[in-house]
Amino acid sequence: MLTISDQEFKQLTDYIKANYGINLKSEKKTLLIGRLRNVLREKQFAGFADYFNYLITDKTGEAGITLIDKITTNHTFFMREADHFNFFRDRVLPYLAGAARDKDLRIWSAGCSSGEEPYTLAMIIDEFFGLDKRWWDTKVLATDISSKVLEMASKGIYNNEGLAAMPAYWKLNYFEKYDSERSVLTKKIRDEVIFRKFNLMDENFPFKRKFHTIFCRNVMIYFDNETKIKLVKKFYEVTEPGGYLFIGHSESLNRNETDYKYIMPAVYRKEKQ
Known part of the structure; x- marks a missing residue:
């Protein structure tokens, strides 16, 4: 039976937190063993x-990619926390339509799953x-x-049952049949999204221009408070004045620890300068 000692668990979770911001507490020990069991078996x-020695000495990057794919939970669905999307449509876009310079709209979905x-x-x-x-x-x-x-995500193929909460207009205009159980987004919409691999724990965000809106929902629940404060500060620095930050409904920001202004549950704004 595969086991992990307290020292090995601390060593591995310290590495995960330092590199990916994810804070795995002691009660996650069984989960970690379960997620990595097959990796240890395959590598013998x-x-x-x-395993840890392999992780820190691997020069190809493969070990880190496999680790993060195993330990992260990528659960999401269309129209999740729909009031956010309604606010974006009814309040944010009308504002940006008049405020965005050069008709250049910059929206970031951070942790897009x-x-x-x-x-x-x-x-x-x-x-x-x-x-x-x-x-x-x-x-x-x-x-x-x-x-x-x-x-x-880049393929844009989804099970039909996952589209149930979507407006009929969208299903008709933005999806095509892929097979008997799945639909695919039209090329028109697929081409509107640029997918990139990015670690939110990187010290510097390499963006040349600031964002009008950042969605980072249900990501910071994995971080401790110190990591969250640092990340939100970096988000603030790359947000246009008047721009918005959306976080998950199970998350919140301490108003004494951020310059964002609270707008509504899980929605914050960088005030105009």
Whole structure:
């Protein structure tokens, strides 16, 4: 039976937190063993000491990619926390339509998982601008740390049952039949989302221009408070004055620890300067 000592668990979880921001507490020990069991078996490691040595000495990057794919939970669906999307459509886009310079709209879906969130934003934007959209640059940047989910998301293929909460208009106009159980987003919408691998724990965010809106929902629940404060500060620095930050409903920001202004549950704004 595969086991992990307290020392090995601390060594591995310290590495995960330092590199990916994910804070795995002691009660997650069984989960970690379960997620990595097959990796140790396939590599024929005697135990977690051998695995950790492999992890820190691997020069190909493969070990880290596999680790993050195994330990992250990528659960999302279309129209998740729908009031956020309604607010984005009814309040944010009308504001940005008048405020964005050069008709350049910059939206970032950080921690995009399997793509439902950025594609939803792309459909809302398409519907909002209509024929005028051709004059705008409205591409959505979608990033995640997991190569596995990014590959899945870029294909834009989803089970039909997952589209149940979606407006009928969207299903008719933005999806095509893929097979008997799945539908695929039209090329028009797929082309509106740019998927990139990105680690939110990187010291510097390499963006040349600031974002009008950042969605980072149900990501910071994995971080401790110190990591969250640092990340939100970096988000603030890359947000345009007047821009918005959306987080998950199970998350919150301490108003004494951020310069963002609270707007409504899980929605914050960088005040105009």
